Amino acid sequence: MKNIAVIGSGTMGNGIAHTFAQFGYQVNLIDVNNEALDRAISTIGKNLDRQVTKGTITETDKANTLKNITNFTQIAEGVANADLIVEAATENLELKLKIFKDLDTYAKPEAILASNTSSISITKIASVTSRGDKVIGMHFMNPVPVMKLVEVIRGYATSDETTAIVMDLSTKLSKAPVEVNDYPGFVANRILMPMINEAIYTLYESVAGVEEIDTVMKLGMAHPMGPLQLADFIGLDVCLAILNVLHDGFGNPKYAPCPLLVNMVTAGNKGVKSGEGFYNYA
Numbered sequence: 001m002k003n004i005a006v007i008g009s010g011t012m013g014n015g016i017a018h019t020f021a022q023f024g025y026q027v028n029l030i031d032v033n034n035e036a037l038d039r040a041i042s043t044i045g046k047n048l049d050r051q052v053t054k055g056t057i058t059e060t061d062k063a064n065t066l067k068n069i070t071n072f073t074q075i076a077e078g079v080a081n082a083d084l085i086v087e088a089a090t091e092n093l094e095l096k097l098k099i100f101k102d103l104d105t106y107a108k109p110e111a112i113l114a115s116n117t118s119s120i121s122i123t124k125i126a127s128v129t130s131r132g133d134k135v136i137g138m139h140f141m142n143p144v145p146v147m148k149l150v151e152v153i154r155g156y157a158t159s160d161e162t163t164a165i166v167m168d169l170s171t172k173l174s175k176a177p178v179e180v181n182d183y184p185g186f187v188a189n190r191i192l193m194p195m196i197n198e199a200i201y202t203l204y205e206s207v208a209g210v211e212e213i214d215t216v217m218k219l220g221m222a223h224p225m226g227p228l229q230l231a232d233f234i235g236l237d238v239c240l241a242i243l244n245v246l247h248d249g250f251g252n253p254k255y256a257p258c259p260l261l262v263n264m265v266t267a268g269n270k271g272v273k274s275g276e277g278f279y280n281y282a
């Protein structure tokens with residue numbers, strides 16, 4: 001494993017590219033246009049600066065990391081030499097199925113195709129390829145350069161060999177991989193999203209205000225962020241999409257998204273990325 005391609009240069013994609021490049025891998029970062037790629041490289045530069053300021057990496061490490069990343073706007077070119085492709089596009093089933101069909105066409109036959117999906121079925125994604133044994137979930141957490149976990153999701157057809165390679169690779173990135181099976185929300189979001197949804201219901205039912213709810217969970221449970229701040233950080237649209245996957249996948253009303261969350265997303269309040277969520281970021 002030397003050459004990695006990352007599809008999508010948004011928050012997760014640029015964090016994944018940053019992390020692989022920092023650990024010496026050659027990364028092809030792929031997005032639909034150069035503006036998105038330029039923004040991603042600028043974000044990676046700023047996040048590397050944080051690490052330099054903290055003294056965890058040097059200016060030379062920063063320069064080498066940036067040198068290891070090459071931008072592409074065409075999937076076919078960007079994945080041609082890749083040993084592993086990590087897809088981190090928008091959380092949309094149709095889009096991911098289209099990307100994986102393309103990856104199956106353009107990637108080397110032996111390449112592993114991973115998705116950073118937070119809840120879409122790996123088995124379903126693998127079903128549009130001719131290499132289900134080489135399709136796997138590699139779910140990084142935000143902010144990727146900081147968070148230790150990689151949730152490694154085995155689809156129905158994922159082979160032991162593919163799983164072993166991805167577990168080993170995650171360790172080489174100084175992460176802690178955890179192997180889980182492919183059911184709605186996997187483990188991380190099956191547990192996290194009901195907590196966030198319950199926090200939103202607590203607000204919706206006027207049990208307490210935004211800051212009070214977050215303070216209870218931060219100081220009472222030692223969470224680094226309260227659930228409403230975390231929801232803003234993840235993206236309220238992403239939280240809603242994951243809750244819908246849990247609700248549809250299990251058919252259990254306990255996963256039904258709070259009407260307040262639905263209204264906020266419908267109104268365009270998506271959290272940090274839109275400037276407004278439970279908190280104001282303007």
Ligand code: CAA
Nearest residue numbers: 047050051054118140141142143145146147189224225234
């Ligand atoms: N890149 C590199 N370094 C970063 C960074 C980034 N993007 N963001 C923060 N950092 C570093 C800082 O340099 C700092 O380093 P040290 O620990 O060495 O001091 C450290 O992270 C802490 O940063 P800050 O002091 O700015 O802020 P903080 O102490 O409040 O921590 C946080 C920020 C790490 C984000 C912390 O609030 C946290 O852990 N929050 C919870 C994050 C979380 O739960 N993530 C998972 C979300 S769920 C998900 O991603 C999956 C999904 O499917 C929805």
